Every structure is written in structure tokens, then in C-alpha cells.
Amino acid sequence: MNSDKAFSIEDESYQGIIKITYKDDHEFNITDAKESLTELQNITKGKTMPILKIPGKYSSIDGDARRFISSEEGMKYSTAEAFVTTFLPHRIIGNFYLKFNAPVKPTAFFETEQQAIEWLNQFNNS
Numbered sequence: 001m002n003s004d005k006a007f008s009i010e011d012e013s014y015q016g017i018i019k020i021t022y023k024d025d026h027e028f029n030i031t032d033a034k035e036s037l038t039e040l041q042n043i044t045k046g047k048t049m050p051i052l053k054i055p056g057k058y059s060s061i062d063g064d065a066r067r068f069i070s071s072e073e074g075m076k077y078s079t080a081e082a083f084v085t086t087f088l089p090h091r092i093i094g095n096f097y098l099k100f101n102a103p104v105k106p107t108a109f110f111e112t113e114q115q116a117i118e119w120l121n122q123f124n125n126s
């Protein structure tokens with residue numbers, strides 16, 4: 001992962017699913033959220049796709065970024081989003097995110113990448 005960026009995005013690990021991996025020890029903010037949306041637009045060429053998100057160890061997300069990524073604009077290239085959370089603070093943030101930010105597209109949290117991929121495949125149109 002580029003050390004200057006808060007995330008890396010790739011579309012080759014799973015057929016028809018975008019994978020975003022977030023940097024360790026970073027507070028993901030609105031700038032990061034908007035940069036990732038621009039990169040998603042370039043990768044998806046404006047189409048919607050299921051997205052797998054892997055938070056970095058000891059990372060967090062601020063309120064503005066949470067509101068943005070759960071909004072219609074923030075999810076415009078997503079058919080659904082699955083987060084892999086093995087770190088207790090991420091699960092707590094995830095529960096808060098689902099309850100209070102109410103993402104506009106199907107969103108779920110899983111303990112393993114395989115569980116997340118199995119769930120995302122129902123939203124995969126490729």
C-alpha cells in the first residue's frame with residue numbers, strides 16, 4: 001500500500017468484487033472518503049459493484065467520513081458493502097455505523113473475509 005494513501009483498492013482478488021484495504025493506525029476522514037470514491041469511480045467506470053472493506057489495525061473513522069460513506073453519494077458505486085472486523089473496537093464502531101448512520105445500501109459486518117465474500121456474491125452481477 002502506498003504509505004501516503006489511507007487505503008488501497010483492487011479488483012483482482014475476487015471476480016466482480018472490489019476490495020478496499022485501509023491503512024493501519026489511521027483515522028479515516030472525509031478527505032480520505034472522497035478520494036476513495038474518486039478512485040472507485042475510475043476502477044468501476046461508474047458501475048455499481050459489491051465492495052469488501054478491510055479496516056486497518058488500530059484504525060478508526062471520524063463522524064464526517066461515516067456520514068459520507070453511508071450516504072447515497074458515498075455509496076453510489078456500491079451494490080452492497082461488507083466489512084471484515086476482527087478487532088473489538090471495529091465491531092463497536094460497526095454497530096454504531098449500522099444503527100446511527102443507516103447506510104443506504106445493504107451493509108454487513110463479518111469476522112472472516114470468506115464470510116463477507118459469500119454474502120457479497122448475492123449482489124455480484126458479473
